[in-house]
Amino acid sequence: MLRIAVPNKGSLSGPAAEMLHEAGYQQRRESKELRIVDPANEVEFFYLRPRDIAIYVSSGRLDIGVTGRDLLVDSGADAEEILPLGFARSTFRFAAKPGTANGVEDLKGRTVATSYEGIVAGHLADSGVDASVVHLDGAVETAIELGVAEVIADVVETGTSLRNAGLEVFGEPIMKSEAVVIRRTGADGEEPKVQQFLRRLQGVLVARTYVMMDYDCRVEQLEKAVALTPGLESPTVSPLHNEGWVAVRAMVPAKEAQRIMDDLYEIGARAILTTAIHACRL
Numbered sequence: 141m142l143r144i145a146v147p148n149k150g151s152l153s154g155p156a157a158e159m160l161h162e163a164g165y166q167q168r169r170e171s172k173e174l175r176i177v178d179p180a181n182e183v184e185f186f187y188l189r190p191r192d193i194a195i196y197v198s199s200g201r202l203d204i205g206v207t208g209r210d211l212l213v214d215s216g217a218d219a220e221e222i223l224p225l226g227f228a229r230s231t232f233r234f235a236a237k238p239g240t241a242n243g244v245e246d247l248k249g250r251t252v253a254t255s256y257e258g259i260v261a262g263h264l265a266d267s268g269v270d271a272s273v274v275h276l277d278g279a280v281e282t283a284i285e286l287g288v289a290e291v292i293a294d295v296v297e298t299g300t301s302l303r304n305a306g307l308e309v310f311g312e313p314i315m316k317s318e319a320v321v322i323r324r325t326g327a328d329g330e331e332p333k334v335q336q337f338l339r340r341l342q343g344v345l346v347a348r349t350y351v352m353m354d355y356d357c358r359v360e361q362l363e364k365a366v367a368l369t370p371g372l373e374s375p376t377v378s379p380l381h382n383e384g385w386v387a388v389r390a391m392v393p394a395k396e397a398q399r400i401m402d403d404l405y406e407i408g409a410r411a412i413l414t415t416a417i418h419a420c421r422l
């Protein structure tokens with residue numbers, strides 16, 4: 141039975157459960173459940189605090205986990221990223237009242253408040269800057285107003301929390317994060333159950349980024365049409381009952397679907413349809 145750690149709370153928890161559900165795994169019915177078994181898929185899910193997941197996985201008691209890249213790095217645990225999942229995207233940045241600092245070099249002798257002490261201490265050390273770090277659990281933006289620190293280092297997504305606190309980012313981004321699948325460093329990467337789990341999640345990622353496109357076009361336009369919709373391997377082309385026409389079917393990136401439909405129409409393609417892909421194995 142594959143043992144998988146899943147975030148039980150916070151920004152990662154909802155999207156992680158949704159992705160696992162789309163990948164065909166049973167998920168917990170209510171938020172107080174800490175552990176469920178999915179016998180059909182021979183998987184056991186452990187719902188843990190996102191911050192603790194890398195520690196459990198590095199101990200070898202759980203095979204894999206879903207967490208944030210920033211949380212993995214911050215933990216310092218002996219675990220490695222094996223698949224980025226594309227949700228809970230954020231940037232980790234320094235911020236302060238405007239005019240306080242322009243870069244990490246200005247932090248010498250100052251105090252930085254953060255929930256990610258590992259990342260911040262590592263970054264300061266790498267930059268050769270001697271500053272103090274104060275650990276806070278959350279709502280770090282308020283630390284400056286209340287005089288606990290002059291600078292914060294925190295997760296930024298839309299920037300709304302910083303703006304509301306009258307703060308501005310400064311310096312280079314410290315890191316870019318998103319949800320990731322992790323395993324113990326050096327664990328057997330070929331393990332078939334792990335490979336199957338990763339293939340299922342990759343299938344969801346592809347199903348979310350591509351749509352299926354179908355259209356009819358004249359044989360004379362086929363080469364131009366196929367250049368617009370090359371598909372992953374090559375498009376399927378089938379004859380139509382009306383001579384001189386073919387039906388074409390290919391996967392296209394969802395973001396480009398409308399533009400491709402316009403371009404196909406321009407060259408004379410008709411009955412252009414897109415349909416969602418629910419699951420796939422490439």
Ligand SMILES: Nc1ncnc2c1ncn2[C@@H]1O[C@H](COP(=O)(O)OP(=O)(O)OP(=O)(O)O)[C@@H](O)[C@H]1O
Binds near residue numbers: 150208298
């Ligand atoms: N507003 C956000 N947008 C995108 N990702 C975020 C956001 N806030 C936190 N994250 C990401 O979520 C992970 C942190 O999850 P965690 O549950 O510890 O914090 P949280 O989502 O802020 O929840 P909590 O309310 O418990 O603090 C990190 O990987 C972080 O980058």
Ligand SMILES: O=P(O)(O)OC[C@H]1O[C@H](OP(=O)(O)OP(=O)(O)O)[C@H](O)[C@@H]1O
Binds near residue numbers: 281295299
């Ligand atoms: O750039 P934004 O879109 O505003 O998102 C970033 C904010 O979201 C998270 O906070 P959360 O709401 O989880 O509260 P917390 O600080 O207590 O963790 C994070 O810690 C930032 O404060």
Ligand SMILES: [Mg+2]
Binds near residue numbers: 278
């Ligand atoms: Mg938070």
